Amino acid sequence: MSRIMKILLLFTFFFGASEYVRCAEIFAVIPSPFYSHQATFRPLWRELARRGHKITLVTTDLMEDNENITQIDYHGAYEVFARNNVMTVLKSELNIFKVMSKMLDAVEDLIRFQFTHPELVKLLESNRTFDVMMIEFTQPGWPLLSVKFKCPFVGLSTMDAHPGVHAAVGNAAHPAMYPYVDFGFGEKLTLKERIFSAGLTVLGMTWSNLIFRPMGNRYVRKYLGEGMPDITGIHKNASLMFVNANPIFFSPRPSTPITINLGGGLHLTHPKELPKDLQKYLDESKDGCIYVSFGTTVNSAYLSAEQKEVLTSVFKDMAPMRILWKFDEVDIANKPKNVEIRTWVPQQDVLRHPNVKAFITQGGLQSMEEAIDSAVPMLGMPFYGDQNNNVNKMETKKFGLKLLPTEMNKESLKAALKELLENPIYKKNIDKLSAISKDQPMKGLEKAVWWTEYVLRHGTQHLRSPSADIPLYQYYFLDVIAVVSVCAYVFYKLMKSLILTLVLILRKLYNFFIVKRKRD
Structure with missing residues (x-):
């Protein structure tokens, strides 16, 4: 490449492209x-x-x-x-x-x-x-x-x-x-x-x-x-x-x-290695693992003692399947042996592990997007805000189920998890949605x-x-509708008045020419 060409390229880079990288x-x-x-x-x-x-x-x-x-x-x-x-x-x-x-x-x-x-x-x-x-x-x-x-x-x-x-x-x-x-x-x-x-x-x-x-x-x-x-x-x-x-x-x-x-999914990161102890725990979950997290704002104060008892009791009955629970109350009462509770986990990478078969979530948008990205069926338990709407959409599209915390008991929770894990429709649908969400021309x-x-x-x-x-009022044509309605009403009244006047005139003409002639 000639010296002049190099100078031109440098000039283009520093000055022509400067507008784009300023x-x-x-x-x-x-x-x-x-x-x-x-x-x-x-x-x-x-x-x-x-x-x-x-x-x-x-x-x-x-x-x-x-x-x-x-x-x-x-x-x-x-x-x-x-x-x-x-x-x-x-x-x-x-x-x-x-x-x-x-x-x-x-x-x-x-x-x-x-x-x-x-x-x-x-x-x-x-x-x-x-x-x-x-x-x-x-x-x-x-x-x-x-x-x-x-x-x-x-x-x-x-x-x-x-x-x-x-x-x-x-x-x-x-x-x-x-x-x-x-x-x-x-x-x-x-x-x-x-x-x-x-x-x-x-x-x-x-x-x-x-x-x-x-x-x-x-x-x-x-x-x-x-x-x-x-x-x-x-x-x-x-x-x-x-x-x-x-x-x-x-x-x-x-x-x-x-x-x-x-x-959506702006926050999604590239896969990273899990901490060794967590990797070992999930690798050894040969019968599958259910991941549980209610997000960063729904903590133990949101759950009553009865609700915690329902969760731990049902989780115990899920054995030998394991439960990984992200929760602020690590020493929860009656914690079963097949339940591992941690105050923090790298959620995206946990959901990517092949042994994670289901995700119990509060229905936060980012959490649901992470589960869709990893194609993990969900059980949504909404607490407030947009969570209820998100979980409704999930249930409608059949890539998960909904269970209100206020309606949760041992029977309903056990039935929901059984349906989620054994009915292949939820996994099939979330696999499809995961593929759709990733197929974009630009991230x-x-x-x-x-x-x-x-x-x-x-x-x-x-x-x-x-x-x-x-x-x-202009966007919804309310002013146009009002003007047209008034004009139509005025036109109606005028036409009605005109027709009545014409009828009256015709009647008088009839009386004058026809009736009078007959008399004569």
């Missing part, structure tokens, strides 16, 4: 005190950092040190949730109005904690700038920092986004087709469910517009300055929305170009990185849909 300052915010929310997007932070981008990360669970990632510890959000009994409220049988009231107090306390955090205050006072913000969309107020930093922002959702979020960016948000995931409805809503969904959607929007957003505006302006715009409008300015929604669990919806579905992580850098290169104003800017 390192950026990124402010990433995941302030939810749920470990699964943090774990979902960690691969994205690592990959962006590997590519040279500098990330300032607000997180409730610190990850490993990285020279390109500066972390701000918001672990105190767990304490906020604890003192407001958020987890108790979520799993309670309170009516929706009491839940909203209690959650409002918790959100107010959380906003106060988040925006008075010393590290955030220090960051805001430093007049530092960022090239892009990446923010968990459900967190009130945080998108307004993009105004403070004068940069675009990308909304993040670890699952299918809230209907209000979809509506804000112009996506379809019909309550009959896309109800709130917390409702736990099946794929085809009955008339009763459609009425319920429509009513609660209107109630939720009213509560959000009249109470939640004004409260958010008040606190955000208190902490960030009175010049901050309205929270409602700022959501419409999102450059992108990353939704980590596995199509196996969520019905596809018409969406705008700025809505990027990462397809979710690659998609997230590419689109993040796309925003840095070009912005997304040219992708913005007009559907994001029209109010709901």
Whole structure:
């Protein structure tokens, strides 16, 4: 290769390609005190950092040190949730109005904690700038920092986004087709469910517009300055929305170009070796092993003594099959010999072991995606939130079964496990779904990185849909229907009046010409 050619190639690399590899300052915010929310997007932070981008990360669970990632510890959000009994409220049988009231107090306390955090205050006072913000969309107020930093922002959702979020960016948000995931409805809503969904959607929007957003505006302006715009409008300015929604669990919806579905499984890692003792335990489980985990937030406090007794008793009867249980109560009463309890296990790699035949789960989205990836049938025991909806989808698609914790007894648990292990339909279906979920043209992580850098290169104003800017009454043609209805009514009244007038005239003419002539 000639010297001139080499110089041209170097010139092209350093200058022509510089637009595509320019390192950026990124402010990433995941302030939810749920470990699964943090774990979902960690691969994205690592990959962006590997590519040279500098990330300032607000997180409730610190990850490993990285020279390109500066972390701000918001672990105190767990304490906020604890003192407001958020987890108790979520799993309670309170009516929706009491839940909203209690959650409002918790959100107010959380906003106060988040925006008075010393590290955030220090960051805001430093007049530092960022090239892009990446923010968990459900967190009130945080998108307004993009105004403070004068940069675009990308909304993040670890699952299918809230209907209000979809509506804000112009996506379809019909309550009959896309109800709130917390409702736990099946794929085809009955008339009763459609009425319920429509009513609660209107109630939720009213509560959000009249109470939640004004409260958010008040606190955000208190902490960030009175010049901050309205929270409602700022959501419409999102450059992108990353939704980590596995199509196996969520019905596809018409969406705008700025809505990027990462397809679920963003947090999935490459297989790693298990710890030697755990590898030995699973290798020796010749009669199979059932893996049990209720996630990071459902701990022993969620289970009554009676429920624990049911679990240990049924597990004992499963021998010689082994049970590997990820649980915070290692010394549980009456623990059978065939049960191994650990406070932590590398779940993804445990599920990949061929001797794991079933997974008892609370129905968390990330856990279910890991089981689908490894093709392990599941018994779902939902406790709160989207878990019920996830487990309903699992039961509908027949790659697992559902058993409510409140309805669990020895007979029902034993029958469910027997059905799951002996009926081949569940393994067959999850094998098929596992193959579908892996057959994608681009992995979710690659998609997230590419689109993040796309925003840095070009912005997304040219992708913005007009559907994001029209109010709901225009979106659903309510104004058109109203005008047409009024016009039709006026036309009807005019025609009725005209016809009556014509009839009257004809009658008079008849009387004048016909009746009078006969008399004459």
